[in-house]
Amino acid sequence: MRRTFLVLSALCLLPACIGGPSGGGPPIKNVITVFAAASLQPAFDKMATPLAEREELGIQFSYSGTQTLTTQLTQGAPADVFASADVAHMTTLNTAGLVQQSHLFAHNRLEIVVAKGNPQGIHSLADLGRRDLVIVLADPSVPAGKYAQQALAKAKVTVRPASLEQQVTGVLSKVALGEADAGIVYVSDIVTSGKVDGVAIPDAQNVIADYPIAVLKAAKSQTGATQFVDFVLSPDGQALLKAAGFQGA
Amino acid sequence: MRRARIPAAIGVLAGLGLLLFLLPLAGLIVRAPWNQALAELTDPTTTTALGLSLFCSLTATAIALVLGVPLAMILARTRGTTRNVLRALTTLPMVLPPVVGGVALLLAFGRRGLVGSLLYQWFGIQIPFTTAAAVMAETFVAMPFLVIAVEAGLRSMDHRYEEAARSLGAGYWRVFTRVTLPLLRPAIFSGAVLCWARALGEFGATITFAGNFPGRTQTVPIAVYIALETNHSDAAITLSLILLVVSVAILVGMRDRWLGAL
Numbered sequence: 001m002r003r004t005f006l007v008l009s010a011l012c013l014l015p016a017c018i019g020g021p022s023g024g025g026p027p028i029k030n031v032i033t034v035f036a037a038a039s040l041q042p043a044f045d046k047m048a049t050p051l052a053e054r055e056e057l058g059i060q061f062s063y064s065g066t067q068t069l070t071t072q073l074t075q076g077a078p079a080d081v082f083a084s085a086d087v088a089h090m091t092t093l094n095t096a097g098l099v100q101q102s103h104l105f106a107h108n109r110l111e112i113v114v115a116k117g118n119p120q121g122i123h124s125l126a127d128l129g130r131r132d133l134v135i136v137l138a139d140p141s142v143p144a145g146k147y148a149q150q151a152l153a154k155a156k157v158t159v160r161p162a163s164l165e166q167q168v169t170g171v172l173s174k175v176a177l178g179e180a181d182a183g184i185v186y187v188s189d190i191v192t193s194g195k196v197d198g199v200a201i202p203d204a205q206n207v208i209a210d211y212p213i214a215v216l217k218a219a220k221s222q223t224g225a226t227q228f229v230d231f232v233l234s235p236d237g238q239a240l241l242k243a244a245g246f247q248g249a
Numbered sequence: 250m251r252r253a254r255i256p257a258a259i260g261v262l263a264g265l266g267l268l269l270f271l272l273p274l275a276g277l278i279v280r281a282p283w284n285q286a287l288a289e290l291t292d293p294t295t296t297t298a299l300g301l302s303l304f305c306s307l308t309a310t311a312i313a314l315v316l317g318v319p320l321a322m323i324l325a326r327t328r329g330t331t332r333n334v335l336r337a338l339t340t341l342p343m344v345l346p347p348v349v350g351g352v353a354l355l356l357a358f359g360r361r362g363l364v365g366s367l368l369y370q371w372f373g374i375q376i377p378f379t380t381a382a383a384v385m386a387e388t389f390v391a392m393p394f395l396v397i398a399v400e401a402g403l404r405s406m407d408h409r410y411e412e413a414a415r416s417l418g419a420g421y422w423r424v425f426t427r428v429t430l431p432l433l434r435p436a437i438f439s440g441a442v443l444c445w446a447r448a449l450g451e452f453g454a455t456i457t458f459a460g461n462f463p464g465r466t467q468t469v470p471i472a473v474y475i476a477l478e479t480n481h482s483d484a485a486i487t488l489s490l491i492l493l494v495v496s497v498a499i500l501v502g503m504r505d506r507w508l509g510a511l
Contacts, residue, residue: 068478134360134375136460141479162378163460166478174460178361179377 031058032224033078035069037085037143037211038167039108039185042192043244044083047231055227065142065167073098073216080219081228083211085168086143090212102214105232107247108186109206110144110151112199113175120181122199125155128182136171136180137161144168147207148184155205172196191245211246274493281490282483289487297464298472298488305380305468306448309387313395313444316388318437321399343393350389351457358385358458382459383466387448394447395440402436439503446499450492 036044041063051057062069062079070089073082074096082099084090085108093099114122120133128135137159138145145164152159162180165171171183176195186209190198213232215225231237238248282289289295324335342350358365358376368374376382410432414424430437452470459466461475469488476485 065478067480071478071480074480134378136378139461139475139479141475161462163462163466165461166475177355177359179355179359179375 026052027056028052028058029056030221030224031060032080032219032221032228033060033062034081034083034228035062035064035073035077035079036081036083037066037069038063038169039085039144039189040083040211041169042188043106043241043246046240046244047228047237050236051228051231055224055231057224057227059228063169065138067141067143068166078218078220079216080221080225081213081215083213083232084143085209085211086146087210087212088146089143090214093214097217099214099216102212103229103233103249104210105213105229105237105249106211106241107249108188108209108211108245109247110147110184110201110209111187111190112182112201113172113185113190113193113196114182114199115175115178116195116197118197118199122182124199125152125157125184125201125205128152128159128184129157131160133181134162134179135159136163136165136174136183138168138171138184139164139166142167143209144171144185147209150207151184151201151205154207155201186245188245277486277489277493280482281486285483286487286490289484290491292484294463294472294476295484295488298467298469299491301380301383301464301467302449302469305383305387306391306445306451308384309391309448310395310441310445312384312388313392313448314437314441317392317395317440317444318399318433321396321403324396324400325403339396340393342390343397347390347451347453348457351386351454354382354386354389354454354458358382377458378460378462378466380459380465383455383468386454386458387451390451390454391444391448395437395444398440398443399433399436402433402440406432442499442503446496449495 034044041061044061044063048059048061051059064072066085066089069077069082070084070092073079073093082090082093083105090099090102094102112122112125112128114120122128122133127133137148140146140149142165144167163174165174168185168189171180171185172189172193174180175183176193182199184201187198190196213229215222215229219225232241233249242248320339324332324339327335355362355377357363358368360366360369360375360377365376368376376385406429411424411428414428419427450470451468452474455466455468456471456474461467461471463472467475469492473485473488473492476482476488
């Protein structure tokens, strides 16, 4: 019995050893923590390798809904950089005296997310008002949810969502899983997902999301944090963002 | 014979352990927005979540009673490997991380799930995102508590009363309703209360399987989480206090009873 327990404990610890930093990569001098809106994950993940190679900078990302990250930061969560999916939450942190000067580094547009092949024949925001569809949106406290509400208001459509997700990626996964027929997410989410299709929203109804980034005043490594922000604003960083479906600053 | 004195080190460690339980409770009570508690309590978000939680947890307990008591009866009758396998299956949700339970429920009863896809194709029924999903998630997580309590009650029960009733000519159902159930009442009661408490506190499986929508699937624990995430800490603390009061009331009300049953 005791031996079984030991073996089981060892097995539990095993992934921790395997999942640790790999020894083969470039040497890391400095590690920073970046809090970033969930929609930024595909683009930001790709920035880790060039930054490690050029600046010997290691990055730990924490992706979540912007509102969640903002709350965590106001409660003292340790981070070096914050990248938000809207200006409002950055302003909250700025008013609280927690961030340095912020920079707009990307824009995003909204798109309707549907299952591959669009089996329900959804072609416009007006279709989201159909009662036979299961629609999932981000909660209005999430930037993507706020933008979605603005777009629906412009299109004069009333939607009865089945669930309000805490981050835009939650909407994406519910549609990808087949539990929801459609939702409203960012263009970048659909570009990088590969498991869903998008239905464009015309300019007149669309909303442009602004993404600001800032170094935290309490950043442990001001140098590393600034290196990261500079890279995001650099042509290389902007190219990675565009490849992930964002629009440049 | 006098028992050996407990070394100071053990006392200190025990004290630290106790503090770990005590300090969070103190934090909750100290930071409670007492002057706004009434305003928070009458806020529509709060009352909706409370009403939904009450409905879902009571329904889950009722289902657990209907399905769990028979399950406990079967468990109490089996021996050996069958019993071990059945027992492991029924108690799995107690040790399984609730969020894993939610994912499993989604893969079984979701629109593309094992059973859910048939329900959807044949009847057009979709379970996720409905109140039914919240009830199912709560039942999944909470029913084991009832089954275990009732099974323990059955095993420790004096079956001679049932035999006596049968020898006097009572049929199965008559013995069951007039002898077995009354004898089991304490075990069923404590099991049901534990089950209800667990259902009331359910979070992980519910948010995964049922999603989050006020009035439909946003139960109190989910409302607490969302309130905290969106910087409405006063609402989060007030709702947490309500759950705390309920838990303490259950503990006080059941002092000796439930520990005996387990």
